[in-house]
Amino acid sequence: MAAQQILAADPKAEVVIYERDDNISFLSCGIALYLDGTVKRLEDMFYSSPEDLEQQGVTVKTQHNVIEIDAKQRRIRVVDMKSDQIFDDHFDKLIMATGSSAVVPPLVGIDQSKVLMCKTYAHAQEIKDSAENAKTIALVGGGYVGVELAESYARTGHEVDLFQSSDQILNHYIDKATSDRLIKMLTEHGIRVHLNHRVKSFERNDNQGLSINTGDEKFDADLAIVTTGFMPVTELLEYQVEMDRHGAIIVDNHCQSSDPNVYAAGIAQLVILIRLANQLMRR
Ligand SMILES: Cc1cc2nc3c(=O)[nH]c(=O)nc-3n(C[C@H](O)[C@H](O)[C@H](O)COP(=O)(O)OP(=O)(O)OC[C@H]3O[C@@H](n4cnc5c(N)ncnc54)[C@H](O)[C@@H]3O)c2cc1C
Structure with a gap:
């Protein structure tokens, strides 16, 4: 953790963390383990x-x-x-560690109470509690979060539909042949994988559940979780430091941005090893 490293290097440094949530250091990567009961208490994460x-x-x-x-x-x-009070603070060095937020695609009906996101402590509580009364759960997005949650919900006896807009799952990580093998395993675990199905809207169905529209077809579900990726939360530094086209802050191998007083760490950053590359080229 950056704060601890700074104090280890310079015990006299004044380190202040500003966090808008009511908790810090939640391990989102363990949510799937909480959903399937491997981790019993969310507080342990x-x-x-x-x-x-x-x-x-x-x-x-x-x-x-x-x-x-x-x-x-x-x-x-x-x-x-x-208290709603607004105040200013000053820094010698700033570390931007604002992470990412779940992408909320502009789909009709996405704001319904049975359509949920998965990133924070509050989300984890909500998707666990809501699943308790659900029989069929839809995951929208076949990235690593969608696949992980699909497995967890299958383990807890839910019927699971996984919707993916392209012709394979995990398309940022594996090739089509590996995806095909993985889909076979997911299917053996009872997960229905719907490739080339782009979800277009969510409506209420007659059973107080959801009707999920993918264009040509409609699917019923009791709960839908949207897992369509994350975007860096860096807009506060827009036009002040260099960023890539997704808004990730470009840093060097010291996590320093294009502004020497601003560093970035965690998922909000994109490391470009410019200095390292330059050093190697000079040799
Ligand atoms: C379900 C799931 C599974 C995952 N599995 C893995 C995995 O297996 N392996 C892996 O490496 N990664 C995994 N990840 C990703 C991992 O959780 C993130 O990479 C990690 O949380 C990034 O940490 P971070 O500190 O950069 O950002 P975050 O955890 O997003 O923390 C940023 C914090 O900044 C706060 N913040 C933002 N803006 C402001 C502001 N303006 N003012 C004050 N506070 C602000 C936010 O409230 C947040 O608490 C997973 C994520 C999810 C959701």
Whole structure:
């Protein structure tokens, strides 16, 4: 964790973490294990806590939303979400570790209560609780999150439909032949994989569930979870540091951005080993 590393290197440094959620360090990667019961308590999926970090000398401000960053002036503007007070803070060095948010595709009916997302602690609670009353669950998106959740729900006795718009699953990671083998295994576990099915809308059906429209076909489900990817949350630094076309901050091998006072870490960054490449070329 960046805060701990900084204090280890410089115990006198003043380190402040601003976090808009009411918790820190939630391990989203364990959600599938929580859904299938391998991890019993969601509370066990944090690798640190504000109290732990405070003890190590870090100031942790949860429920504080950073709404503005002026990299040149080295100033941030923050809303204390409990009191609605707005205040400014200044930094010598800023580490942007704002991560990513779940992509919410512009589909008709996506705002229905039975259509959920999967990223945060609150999402994990919601998709676990909602699944308890559901028989059929639809996963929209055949990336690693959709596939992982499909497996978990199949293990807990749910009927599972996995919708993927292209002709294979996990298309950012594996080739078609491997995808075909994997789909065979998923099918053997009772998961219905629908390739070339782009979900277009969600409607309420007569059973108080969902009717999922993929153009030519409609499928009923009690619950749908949209797992269509993540986007870096970096808009506060737009036009202030270099980013790629997805909004990931471009950094060098020291996590430094194009502004020397701004660093980026975690999923919000894209590491370009410019310096390393330059060094190698000079040899
Ligand atoms: C279901 C699932 C499974 C996954 N499985 C894996 C896996 O197996 N392996 C793997 O490597 N990765 C996995 N990931 C991805 C992994 O969870 C992310 O890469 C990781 O969470 C990124 O950490 P981060 O600290 O960069 O960002 P995040 O965890 O997104 O944290 C960023 C934090 O910044 C806060 N924030 C954002 N903007 C502001 C603001 N303006 N003001 C204040 N606070 C703000 C957010 O509230 C958030 O808490 C998975 C993700 C999911 C959802």
